Amino acid sequence: MNEPPPGELPIQSEADIVMARRxxxxxxxxxxxxxxxxTRIVTAASELTRNIYQYAKSGAMxxxxxxLDGCVGLELVFEDHGxxxxxxxxxxxxxxxxxxxxxxGLPGAKRLMDEMSIESEVGKGTSVxxxxxxxxxxxxxxxxxxxxxxxxxxARRAARALAEALxxxxxxxxxxVLAVTEIAxxxxxxxxxxxxxxxxxxxxxxxxxxxxxxxxxxxxxDVEQALADGFSTAGSLxxxxxxxxxxxxxxxxxxxxxxGTRIVCRKWLRDYVASVRACPLAFGxxxxxxxxxxxxxxxxxxxxxxxxxxxxxIDGLGHGQFAHRAAxxxxxxxxxxxxxxxxxxxxxxxxxxxxxxxxxxxxARFDWARERLVFASVGNIEARVLSQAEPVRFNIRRGxxxxxxxxxxxxxxxxxxGNVLVLHSDGLRTxxxxxxxxxxxxxPADVSAQALLRALAKAxxxxxxxxxxxxxx
Amino acid sequence: xxxxxxxxxxxxIPMNAKTKSPGRxxxxxxxxxxxxxxxxSAAYARSLLEASLDPLVTISAEGKIxxxxxxxxxxxxxxxxxxxxxxxxxxxxxxxxAREGYxxxxxxxYVRDYPLAIRHTSGRLTDVLYNxxxxxxxxxxxxxxxxxxxxxxxxxxxxxxxQQQSKDIMELSTPxxxxxxGVVAAPLIGSLxxxxxxxxxxxxxxxxxxxxxxxxxxxxxxVPTVDTQTAQHLIETISAxxxxxxxxxxxxxxxxxxxxxxxxxxxxxxxxxxxSMSAGLQVALDILKLKVVPQxxxxxxxxx
Amino acid sequence: MPxxxxxVIKLRNVLLVTVPPDPDDDTVSALQExxxxxxxxxxxxxxxxxxxxxxxxxxFFARTIAETVQMVALMGGRTVLAGMRASVAVTATQLGxxxxxxxxxxxxxxxxxxxNATPAGGVGV
Numbered sequence: 001m002n003e004p005p006p007g008e009l010p011i012q013s014e015a016d017i018v019m020a021r022r023x024x025x026x027x028x029x030x031x032x033x034x035x036x037x038x039t040r041i042v043t044a045a046s047e048l049t050r051n052i053y054q055y056a057k058s059g060a061m062x063x064x065x066x067x068l069d070g071c072v073g074l075e076l077v078f079e080d081h082g083x084x085x086x087x088x089x090x091x092x093x094x095x096x097x098x099x100x101x102x103x104x105g106l107p108g109a110k111r112l113m114d115e116m117s118i119e120s121e122v123g124k125g126t127s128v129x130x131x132x133x134x135x136x137x138x139x140x141x142x143x144x145x146x147x148x149x150x151x152x153x154x155a156r157r158a159a160r161a162l163a164e165a166l167x168x169x170x171x172x173x174x175x176x177v178l179a180v181t182e183i184a185x186x187x188x189x190x191x192x193x194x195x196x197x198x199x200x201x202x203x204x205x206x207x208x209x210x211x212x213x214x215x216x217x218x219x220x221x222d223v224e225q226a227l228a229d230g231f232s233t234a235g236s237l238x239x240x241x242x243x244x245x246x247x248x249x250x251x252x253x254x255x256x257x258x259x260g261t262r263i264v265c266r267k268w269l270r271d272y273v274a275s276v277r278a279c280p281l282a283f284g285x286x287x288x289x290x291x292x293x294x295x296x297x298x299x300x301x302x303x304x305x306x307x308x309x310x311x312x313x314i315d316g317l318g319h320g321q322f323a324h325r326a327a328x329x330x331x332x333x334x335x336x337x338x339x340x341x342x343x344x345x346x347x348x349x350x351x352x353x354x355x356x357x358x359x360x361x362x363x364a365r366f367d368w369a370r371e372r373l374v375f376a377s378v379g380n381i382e383a384r385v386l387s388q389a390e391p392v393r394f395n396i397r398r399g400x401x402x403x404x405x406x407x408x409x410x411x412x413x414x415x416x417x418g419n420v421l422v423l424h425s426d427g428l429r430t431x432x433x434x435x436x437x438x439x440x441x442x443x444p445a446d447v448s449a450q451a452l453l454r455a456l457a458k459a460x461x462x463x464x465x466x467x468x469x470x471x472x473x
Numbered sequence: 474x475x476x477x478x479x480x481x482x483x484x485x486i487p488m489n490a491k492t493k494s495p496g497r498x499x500x501x502x503x504x505x506x507x508x509x510x511x512x513x514s515a516a517y518a519r520s521l522l523e524a525s526l527d528p529l530v531t532i533s534a535e536g537k538i539x540x541x542x543x544x545x546x547x548x549x550x551x552x553x554x555x556x557x558x559x560x561x562x563x564x565x566x567x568x569x570x571a572r573e574g575y576x577x578x579x580x581x582x583y584v585r586d587y588p589l590a591i592r593h594t595s596g597r598l599t600d601v602l603y604n605x606x607x608x609x610x611x612x613x614x615x616x617x618x619x620x621x622x623x624x625x626x627x628x629x630x631x632x633x634x635x636q637q638q639s640k641d642i643m644e645l646s647t648p649x650x651x652x653x654x655g656v657v658a659a660p661l662i663g664s665l666x667x668x669x670x671x672x673x674x675x676x677x678x679x680x681x682x683x684x685x686x687x688x689x690x691x692x693x694x695x696v697p698t699v700d701t702q703t704a705q706h707l708i709e710t711i712s713a714x715x716x717x718x719x720x721x722x723x724x725x726x727x728x729x730x731x732x733x734x735x736x737x738x739x740x741x742x743x744x745x746x747x748x749s750m751s752a753g754l755q756v757a758l759d760i761l762k763l764k765v766v767p768q769x770x771x772x773x774x775x776x777x
Numbered sequence: 778m779p780x781x782x783x784x785v786i787k788l789r790n791v792l793l794v795t796v797p798p799d800p801d802d803d804t805v806s807a808l809q810e811x812x813x814x815x816x817x818x819x820x821x822x823x824x825x826x827x828x829x830x831x832x833x834x835x836x837f838f839a840r841t842i843a844e845t846v847q848m849v850a851l852m853g854g855r856t857v858l859a860g861m862r863a864s865v866a867v868t869a870t871q872l873g874x875x876x877x878x879x880x881x882x883x884x885x886x887x888x889x890x891x892x893n894a895t896p897a898g899g900v901g902v
Contacts, residue, residue: 018801021833036675039833039864043872046835108836108872143667153633171596178596181566189567240566247596678863685883713870717861718881718888 004030006064011052011080020049020061024076027063031074032134041074041132044109048078048128051105056082056125066131073114073133081125088118115200141200146184146213147193155184155196159211162198166207168269175247176209176267182240183213183263191217191261201266208268211248216260223253224404228354245351246333249340270305270339279304280417281368282471283311284445286453287464290319290427297323298425298464299331303338307369310338313381313466315425317357317400323462326356330401334363342376346401346408353402361401362423363408366415366468373415376408382430385413386420386440420469427463428456445469525621528591528601531608532561532618536575539617548601548622550594566590566598578605578618591622600629647673649680649689656757657686658750660725662695670706674713687719688757692750694725704739711744720745720760724753783808785815791892792816792854793885795827805841812845816852823892824849827885829860834869843877855880859888 004027009020024045028038045061052059059080066073085091092107106128110116113130120126142162144155159180163173180196187194194215201208220226227241241263245251248265255261289296297319301312314330316323333352337345342363353359360379367374377383377396385392392413399405420440434440436455440448445467457463522529528545532538538561546553549564561575562568567589574587583606591599605620647669649659657680661673681689691710696703711721723746726734734741747753758765783804786793792815794808812824826842828834846856857880861869882888 014802018799021799036864036867039868040871042833043835043868046833046837047872050835050837105836111871111873112868157633174596178598181598185567675863675867678866682863682883687883687887709870713866716866716869716876716881717863718859718883 004065006062008060008062010058010060011049011078012058014053017046017049017053021046023061024063024074027065028074028132031065031072033074033132037132040112041076044112044130045076047105047109048076048130051128052078052080052082056080059125066133073131075129075131078128078130079125084122084124084126085118085120086122088120092118142198144184144196144198145193146187146196149188151193152181152184152188155180158198159209162200163209166200166209166269168209168267172267172270176211179244179247179265179267180211182244183211183265186240187213187215187217191215194260201268208249208266210264210266213263214260219257219259219261220253220255221257223255224351224354227253227351242351242355245348246336249337250344251348251351277307277369278471279309279368280471281309281366282445282469283309284447284449284467285464286446286449287462288453288457289462291459293320293462295321295324296462296464297327298427298462299327300464300466301331301334301338302466303335305339307367308339309366309368310334310363311366311421311423311466311468312361312363313423313425313464314359314361315379315381315427315462315464316359319462322357326353326359326402329353329356330359330361334361342374342410343408346376346378346405350401350405356402358400358402358405360425362396364421364423364468368415371415371417373413373419373421374410375413376410378405378408380426382422382424382426382428384422386422386434388416388418389414392419417470420467422452423466424452424456425462425464427458427461428452428465429458432456440467440469444472527624528622530556530561530620530622531616532575532620534579534615534617536560536562536572548591548593548599548624550597564591566592574603574605575618578607578620579615582607588625589622599624600626647676649677651680651684651686652690652754653757653763655684655686655761656688656690656754657681657684658690658692658754660692660695660750663697665696665703665706667706670703670710674706674710677710678713678717681714681717681719688760689714689719689721690750690753690757691721691723692725692753693723693730694727694750696725696730699730699733699737701737701739704734704737708739708741708744722747722753722756724748724750783811785811787815787819787821788889790819790821791823791825791889792819792821793825793827796831798830798832800831800838802837805838809841809845809848813848813852816849816854821854823854824856825882825885825888825892826856826858826879827860827888828858828865829862829884831862831865834861834865834874836872836874839869839872839874839876842879843875846877846879850878855892857882857888857891859883859885 007023007027009016009023011017011020021042025038025042028041033041049061059078059082062077062079064075066075092110106118109130113132115131117129118126142158144151144158146152146155156177160173160177163176168176184196187196194213194217197212199210199212201210227245241253244265248267251263251265253261253263283302285300285302287296287298287300297316299314299316301310301314303310312334314327314334316325316327329352330349333349334345337348340348342365345363346361349361360381362377362381362383363375365374375383375394377394378399378401383394383396395409395411397406397409422440432455437448437451439451448467449465452465452467453463522542525542526544528548529542530538530545531540537558538556541553541556545556549556562571565571571589574584574589577584585604587603587605589601589603591601593599601622602625603620603622605618607615608617608619609615647659647661649657652658657677659673659677665673677689677691680686693699693707707723711723714721721744723744726746726748745756747756783794792812794812796808797804800808815821816824842858849856858876859882861881880891882891
């Protein structure tokens with residue numbers, strides 16, 4: 001099997017449909033697809049090329065081989081600048097129109113291939129991408145009927161196989177398998193069985209795995225409540241959904257009493273390559289619990305990856321053991337989902353804190369290569385920016401994360417060198433000005449954080465200060 | 474195990490079953506030993522429990538952990554202080570099942586080989602079997618439950634391997650055989666998922682073309698359940714065979730399957746079905762206009 | 778590109794057309810025309826389309842066949858498709874292609890048997 005090189009073919013006449021078939025046949029056969037799969041791929045290509053010719057009169061077909069960690073496949077892209085498809089969903093349902101209908105192309109091609117994605121804009125054109133994998137079963141969506149405890153094992157195996165094929169690290173594979181176990185077990189125990197669908201995803205070049213579960217069981221009365229860990233009343237769904245929230249990156253649940261439940265969760269591959277550029281930011285933090293207490297109800301996060309960095313300041317409600325537990329729940333969630341959009345982190349952390357007292361939290365992500373700051377905050381974390389240019393205004397929502405907090409409002413700001421961000425919990429007095437701390441622009445960030453803490457901390461509360469500034473060369 | 478009288482005051486639970494709890498023996502032995510040499514026998518007992526490779530735990534009548542040994546700390550990944558005082562069912566993948574087992578210990582006095590899975594903080598799971606019993610103080614008052622877990626992860630893994638192997642064997646067993654000139658037969662065994670059906674369909678079609686057989690007997694007696702998906706797959710296979718110019722006779726349709734198919738609203742018009750493969754063979758012969766005639770030329774050319 | 782020439786043979790009141798392996802759209806359309814023309818000329822009672830070398834059956838081809846079957850029927854004849862390949866059958870089923878009521882046969886021989894059988898005599902296949 002040799003990998004044929006990528007190629008492109010303009011589609012401008014009916015004769016090109018045959019040329020397209022030949023090119024695709026050669027590529028598919030060279031990759032090692034069996035005769036039936038070659039037939040499928042070539043037929044799908046014929047349908048999609050014909051679509052281009054019929055609707056747009058001209059366009060192009062491109063093909064290339066895919067290699068996803070040992071899984072080999074063929075990708076075909078059909079592009080045109082034609083009229084576009086106004087309603088893609090409907091075009092997909094149209095199915096096989098009888099007689100003269102020209103509706104066969106898309107749904108038919110989808111059935112023959114493993115994956116299909118369509119982008120279309122009315123008046124601009126259409127792009128259809130299809131893929132077929134050599135180990136077809138591995139990467140095409142798999143549906144598993146989960147009816148008894150035995151199927152839970154099957155679901156685990158399938159999830160592990162897919163996660164490994166996609167290239168997830170061993171820990172991440174285990175996390176996915178655990179999440180699938182929880183979901184599948186719930187299907188057996190609470191819903192008298194249901195369907196589990198595993199799909200491989202690709203978004204912005206990053207592979208991911210999606211687990212979907214459908215059942216027609218009794219439904220979940222209060223989804224957000226169910227996401228709180230702990231003992232749900234006997235017979236109700238929920239033990240385990242909190243874990244799924246922590247283990248996966250995204251989680252959506254729709255449920256209706258006696259109408260069943262649909263759960264969709266995804267995990268993305270984290271494969272960050274360190275940037276060649278050094279991070280131009282410096283971070284400093286200082287924290288101490290309330291006096292005469294050994295557990296700290298405050299927590300902070302500092303995470304760096306690729307060309308971004310995330311800082312977070314978390315304050316568990318009150319102080320002592322319970323505040324500590326709440327802050328840790330939020331912190332752990334943020335640490336393990338650091339690269340997700342801020343709104344999603346808030347949502348997920350809210351779920352992770354559901355069974356706790358709740359926290360207030362501020363998150364600031366620095367996309368330093370683009371010199372941008374993305375910020376969101378719920379609660380009374382103090383957030384100030386010493387700005388070299390225009391003043392920076394944050395939109396801080398009132399509320400408590402984990403306790404019906406409003407959705408965080410995410411704002412984006414320029415972040416030129418020289419700016420300084422200070423975050424602190426309410427364990428520090430807010431009555432201070434930049435003039436009180438001239439060292440903020442000249443001293444290392446951790447020294448500044450310590451200075452803020454020393455000067456402003458109140459004895460009767462946990463106190464934390466975070467400083468972000470340009471690194472001193 | 475030290476009884477943590479300071480931590481809990483367990484309320485006695487009425488016991489209506491006689492107990493064979495090893496806990497009782499331990500208490501008896503301890504009574505004699507303690508009487509002889511209090512400090513060292515307690516330390517001795519403790520050292521035994523800490524040396525045990527099996528996770529051991531005592532649970533109060535309220536369901537809270539009152540003591541653990543080192544192995545329990547290892548298997549849960551939680552330090553001793555974090556475990557004690559917490560609800561024991563927290564640490565299992567199926568908390569309700571754990572609680573059910575706990576209730577059983579109280580009502581029966583003990584539980585043996587109760588399967589559960591312990592979850593480590595890292596997410597790692599350990600499959601175990603629990604032996605648990607009630608334990609009492611010197612006066613015979615029930616203090617709680619003493620439970621010992623046996624790690625069966627290896628065994629489970631071996632079982633899973635066997636299951637996977639039998640799955641593989643099943644996959645191999647969809648032969649398509651030519652039983653007569655013009656007739657191929659395919660007995661299906663096991664459940665039909667998409668991938669298996671795909672493979673089966675290709676094999677069946679190729680065989681039909683190779684042997685030039687207008688009739689294919691497909692027997693589903695060995696297919697345990699027929700759900701919508703399986704039915705869809707079967708219909709697809711039958712359509713494909715038709716396109717070749719051959720015909721499928723579906724056999725082994727048990728009454729339960731027939732019911733299911735009708736309830737599912739599956740359209741089986743135009744598909745010939747019979748309850749057994751031999752009946753199907755009869756249909757095949759009819760289609761091919763063949764007759765089976767006894768060799769000694771008995772009159773009538775009776776069909777077999 | 779000129780359409781490949783399709784040969785139409787008449788064998789005892791039945792037309793036999795051998796379809797090439799990967800006909801382009803023009804060839805497929807030309808096939809239809811030639812068939813109808815031959816039907817008229819010879820007053821054939823049936824058409825056998827030998828598709829045993831056809832590797833790809835896409836929706837256009839299927840539609841053309843379906844139309845041809847209907848047209849032949851209007852002219853008083855029946856159509857049989859002979860020798861479809863296994864891989865084509867699988868793909869056609871997945872695509873959900875219908876072939877307009879054409880009869881199917883494993884090979885050309887059996888196709889002729891089908892057409893020569895009397896319409897009333899219940900043929901099993």
